[in-house]
Amino acid sequence: MEIKIALIGCGTVGTGLLEILEAKSEYLKNKFDFEPKVVAISDLHKGSILVPDGIDIGTMLALLKEGKRIDQYYGEGKTAELLNPLDMIEKCEAQIIAELTYTDIKTGEPATGYIKKALRTGMHVVTSNKGPAALYYHELRKMADQNGLCFCIEGTVMSGTPVFSLVESGLAGNEIREVKGILNGTTNFILSKMEQDNMDYREALELAQKLGYAEADPTADVEGYDAVAKIVILSNVLLGGNIAPDDVRRQGITGLTREQILAARDQGFRYKLIAQAKKSAGGVEAAVSPQKLPLSDPLTGVMGAQNALTFDLDLMGKVTIQGAGAGKVETGYSILSDILAIHRQMKK
Amino acid sequence: MEIKIALIGCGTVGTGLLEILEAKSEYLKNKFDFEPKVVAISDLHKGSILVPDGIDIGTMLALLKEGKRIDQYYGEGKTAELLNPLDMIEKCEAQIIAELTYTDIKTGEPATGYIKKALRTGMHVVTSNKGPAALYYHELRKMADQNGLCFCIEGTVMSGTPVFSLVESGLAGNEIREVKGILNGTTNFILSKMEQDNMDYREALELAQKLGYAEADPTADVEGYDAVAKIVILSNVLLGGNIAPDDVRRQGITGLTREQILAARDQGFRYKLIAQAKKSAGGVEAAVSPQKLPLSDPLTGVMGAQNALTFDLDLMGKVTIQGAGAGKVETGYSILSDILAIHRQMKK
Numbered sequence: 001m002e003i004k005i006a007l008i009g010c011g012t013v014g015t016g017l018l019e020i021l022e023a024k025s026e027y028l029k030n031k032f033d034f035e036p037k038v039v040a041i042s043d044l045h046k047g048s049i050l051v052p053d054g055i056d057i058g059t060m061l062a063l064l065k066e067g068k069r070i071d072q073y074y075g076e077g078k079t080a081e082l083l084n085p086l087d088m089i090e091k092c093e094a095q096i097i098a099e100l101t102y103t104d105i106k107t108g109e110p111a112t113g114y115i116k117k118a119l120r121t122g123m124h125v126v127t128s129n130k131g132p133a134a135l136y137y138h139e140l141r142k143m144a145d146q147n148g149l150c151f152c153i154e155g156t157v158m159s160g161t162p163v164f165s166l167v168e169s170g171l172a173g174n175e176i177r178e179v180k181g182i183l184n185g186t187t188n189f190i191l192s193k194m195e196q197d198n199m200d201y202r203e204a205l206e207l208a209q210k211l212g213y214a215e216a217d218p219t220a221d222v223e224g225y226d227a228v229a230k231i232v233i234l235s236n237v238l239l240g241g242n243i244a245p246d247d248v249r250r251q252g253i254t255g256l257t258r259e260q261i262l263a264a265r266d267q268g269f270r271y272k273l274i275a276q277a278k279k280s281a282g283g284v285e286a287a288v289s290p291q292k293l294p295l296s297d298p299l300t301g302v303m304g305a306q307n308a309l310t311f312d313l314d315l316m317g318k319v320t321i322q323g324a325g326a327g328k329v330e331t332g333y334s335i336l337s338d339i340l341a342i343h344r345q346m347k348k
Numbered sequence: 349m350e351i352k353i354a355l356i357g358c359g360t361v362g363t364g365l366l367e368i369l370e371a372k373s374e375y376l377k378n379k380f381d382f383e384p385k386v387v388a389i390s391d392l393h394k395g396s397i398l399v400p401d402g403i404d405i406g407t408m409l410a411l412l413k414e415g416k417r418i419d420q421y422y423g424e425g426k427t428a429e430l431l432n433p434l435d436m437i438e439k440c441e442a443q444i445i446a447e448l449t450y451t452d453i454k455t456g457e458p459a460t461g462y463i464k465k466a467l468r469t470g471m472h473v474v475t476s477n478k479g480p481a482a483l484y485y486h487e488l489r490k491m492a493d494q495n496g497l498c499f500c501i502e503g504t505v506m507s508g509t510p511v512f513s514l515v516e517s518g519l520a521g522n523e524i525r526e527v528k529g530i531l532n533g534t535t536n537f538i539l540s541k542m543e544q545d546n547m548d549y550r551e552a553l554e555l556a557q558k559l560g561y562a563e564a565d566p567t568a569d570v571e572g573y574d575a576v577a578k579i580v581i582l583s584n585v586l587l588g589g590n591i592a593p594d595d596v597r598r599q600g601i602t603g604l605t606r607e608q609i610l611a612a613r614d615q616g617f618r619y620k621l622i623a624q625a626k627k628s629a630g631g632v633e634a635a636v637s638p639q640k641l642p643l644s645d646p647l648t649g650v651m652g653a654q655n656a657l658t659f660d661l662d663l664m665g666k667v668t669i670q671g672a673g674a675g676k677v678e679t680g681y682s683i684l685s686d687i688l689a690i691h692r693q694m695k696k
Binding site for chain 1: 368372375376380502508509510513514516517518519520521522523643644646648649650651663664665666667668669670671672677678681684685688689693696
């Protein structure tokens with residue numbers, strides 16, 4: 001079954017998705033009768049293209065690899081009409097819009113505008129963008145529901161490691177009392193290095209930056225803002241909350257010293273930056289802060305850039321899932337995972 | 349949407365399922381439009397009953413709690429016609445048969461006969477019984493597919509902790525290269541006690557027996573047979589294998605001494621009974637044996653009666669899920685989880 005997909009944003013996640021679609025096209029067709037047809041791509045920096053018959057993904061990947069513009073798809077020098085994302089949504093006749101632009105956690109824009117436009121135009125939306133999901137989840141979910149469409153956000157938390165799909169299928173019927181997790185790989189990497197390799201905060205941060213885990217301005221990670229966005233999403237999607245990032249108690253890891261970390265280790269504990277949310281009388285209470293976990297906690301063993309999340313459930317008790325929290329292929333896969341879920345629904 | 353269910357076997361798992369259905373009936377109706385109607389129960393020891401209009405679950409649970417026979421449902425002294433499971437399947441007009449009898453890992457009977465009868469009669473089958481799944485998976489799957497029916501086995505591995513549903517939904521599109529897990533809670537409990545509380549094997553086993561984790565004859569657990577059945581199921585269902593329990597290299601934990609365990613701990617390792625299967629040139633290679641894991645392995649932190657499974661995937665790398673591996677409510681939930689999955693399909 002052919003599914004027409006358009007990409008808004010073609011950076012790391014978009015490229016990761018295209019690479020998977022190219023590498024696994026036979027497998028996906030044989031196993032799921034899934035034949036993706038990428039009909040349009042629009043990227044702020046790389047230009048845009050609309051190919052109603054479907055883009056040859058191998059050709060596009062070669063262009064991207066060489067750092068060329070998307071609209072050189074038809075040959076060097078030939079230029080296609082430049083389409084902004086809103087026009088592309090209107091013209092592309094895709095069934096699914098993959099919204100893969102950058103996260104703006106303050107405004108959620110321009111992504112939220114793209115998502116609304118796609119839902120109004122009758123297209124399913126898949127996104128790994130934390131902005132719209134953290135700020136406007138209930139509004140976007142309602143728009144999708146009213147139009148019989150999917151609004152899928154697997155990639156917003158723990159990249160392609162299953163969180164939302166796990167709750168919807170394998171854990172269905174459980175009520176979630178609390179979620180508690182390591183949702184930021186950068187800070188977990190830094191804390192791991194401080195404890196295991198005896199680095200101080202500055203050295204560990206520099207190593208994380210060198211390895212591409214941390215950005216030049218690491219504030220969003222180390223001060224806990226990234227984890228805040230994710231715990232807001234989990235609170236609103238899984239715990240029925242309606243909170244905003246400002247409602248979350250937040251403390252980053254910049255105040256933690258190597259001495260504190262080593263002292264904790266000697267007492268049989270380990271510091272982790274924990275994002276936590278639980279149902280309370282007033283709705284949902286959420287916080288991000290460094291916590292000293294006992295070795296018996298399943299989150300304690302999660303080292304390096306990995307992520308993990310523990311669900312506390314009325315029937316199953318504690319269930320923990322651990323996996324990648326970032327990465328080109330892993331986040332690209334989160335988009336594929338959502339697209340395959342929509343495809344399963346369409347086939348029924 | 350009403351779903352008619354019949355139970356074959358009403359021991360721990362069946363009672364756990366009934367308790368959940370009773371406690372969460374409002375929740376399940378409101379959230380999923382799911383209205384289970386248990387129309388028949390047949391148990392080798394407790395008798396049988398067929399109530400086409402649906403059994404009052406609260407009344408039945410009260411009988412079971414008092415240790416009374418199922419057929420006293422209509423009042424003490426009144427007896428109903430005794431139905432053997434095969435006759436019950438024929439007469440009950442259920443849409444789903446929950447096969448919850450005891451596991452016979454040598455023959456898979458009588459459960460396999462019940463499952464075949466149900467599939468031939470046009471009923472979906474849900475089971476937590478390892479026998480049929482370990483010995484006849486491909487045959488039963490084919491029968492189900494040919495009749496457009498579901499054959500669901502979530503509860504056969506790690507009770508209600510999602511394994512098969514996780515692969516089918518949240519990890520769809522990944523190819524699984526290897527699975528590696530702690531699939532037997534009894535042995536994990538014993539090893540944890542030997543390491544943490546300095547017990548010898550005999551003391552730890554006796555404690556496990558006292559707490560109900562180990563049976564009077566602990567052979568199936570401590571010699572690895574239970575884990576073998578589970579790794580056979582994982583091999584055949586998830587890795588495309590076609591192996592039998594005898595094909596699995598097996599070594600239990602009875603040869604492990606406290607000294608070995610403590611020496612490993614002092615070197616920064618921990619012994620776990622690991623069930624492992626990977627794709628190989630000839631199909632699938634599977635083994636159950638004690639392994640010394642480094643502290644960096646996500647399975648190392650899994651203590652007590654918990655279970656965990658690591659998938660090695662072509663796209664997502666390693667993903668680990670940890671949760672309960674046994675328990676009345678947890679295994680009862682595994683049955684509900686499969687029934688809800690069938691219900692989702694029926695609603696489409």
